Ligand SMILES: [Zn+2]
């Protein structure tokens with residue numbers, strides 16, 4: 417039989433790594449809720465047409481990277497979500513959230529799927545956490561999101577990231593810029609990569625996402641978006657920049673930043689980390705004022721970001737910001753050692769009793785000798801070892817060994833919980 421492995425581009429997250437993942441989730445939940453965002457959970461897959469309509473037919477994601485499938489007998493096409501904004505907006509409309517309260521602040525955490533060539537930190541199953549503020553055109557919300565993402569990374573102890581900012585205009589002003597760069601690039605068409613030559617005809621702004629060096633050099637000479645946006649977009653952009661300055665947020669203007677989705681309007685931004693190399697984004701976001709209407713709702717202003725959890729972890733590791741406590745070290749407060757096979761059932765029952773009293777207790781399941789059990793208790797960093805032997809049991813007692821002082825004493829079985837609780841203050845036995 418062939419060796420069974422996790423599919424290409426997917427990864428198991430093992431117990432030793434879980435602490436870092438949970439820490440990211442906990443920081444996100446507490447920060448997002450502090451800022452008034454409420455969690456929403458949407459399905460892992462959606463109708464393919466949702467992503468085609470929202471992300472855009474001629475984007476890399478829709479053209480090449482979607483995991484789509486058609487369940488037998490149904491004739492519909494479904495797709496594993498490549499991002500969550502489209503799903504959140506779909507849910508906002510489907511459940512009439514806009515009718516009960518037009519302005520909604522929502523957040524999500526979960527896996528996303530894109531069929532890309534896997535590389536470090538960028539699997540085919542990857543994980544994002546993000547926020548969406550739906551129902552307002554206020555530029556201060558773009559600023560709130562940038563500050564919120566910055567705070568998230570700071571809470572994790574990540575240093576050295578940078579914020580790139582741009583405005584990509586709106587459906588009123590974008591066509592003029594699009595025509596202009598199209599005309600400009602037609603003259604250099606032969607020097608562009610095959611993908612960009614195709615993009616030139618179908619969706620010219622997508623060339624700006626190209627990662628090919630020879631293409632990037634050519635695009636660096638193009639005029640800035642900002643010079644061509646309309647008065648409305650310029651006013652919004654000025655308000656965003658002003659509030660970022662007022663609140664001490666450092667950012668750099670990136671005149672050709674577009675992000676990979678067609679639904680963005682006005683503000684777009686990216687958080688990047690230099691430790692990650694060429695694909696350095698750890699967070700991407702922006703305004704999407706046309707998306708709610710595009711999928712069947714009323715005209716609605718909206719803005720949001722997504723943070724890549726895998727890339728954030730990679731940046732933390734590479735910049736050595738991972739703290740000791742994030743390492744998944746195994747700690748059990750109380751270890752119950754059994755003198756012989758004959759006392760094992762009593763040990764088991766005692767472990768259950770301690771856990772019921774919220775005291776973390778561990779015992780041996782691998783047939784270790786008493787000596788080996790004591791070594792194991794030491795290795796696990798147990799604060800207390802309870803030794804259960806036949807003589808003690810007969811007397812209704814156990815031996816309690818304080819691992820810090822090495823002192824031993826006999827304790828009555830029915831007083832063990834109280835005795836351990838008494839130690840809690842000094843040694844953190846209970847969780
Ligand atoms: Zn505009």
Ligand SMILES: [Zn+2]
Nearest residue numbers: 609612626631
């Ligand atoms: Zn290219």
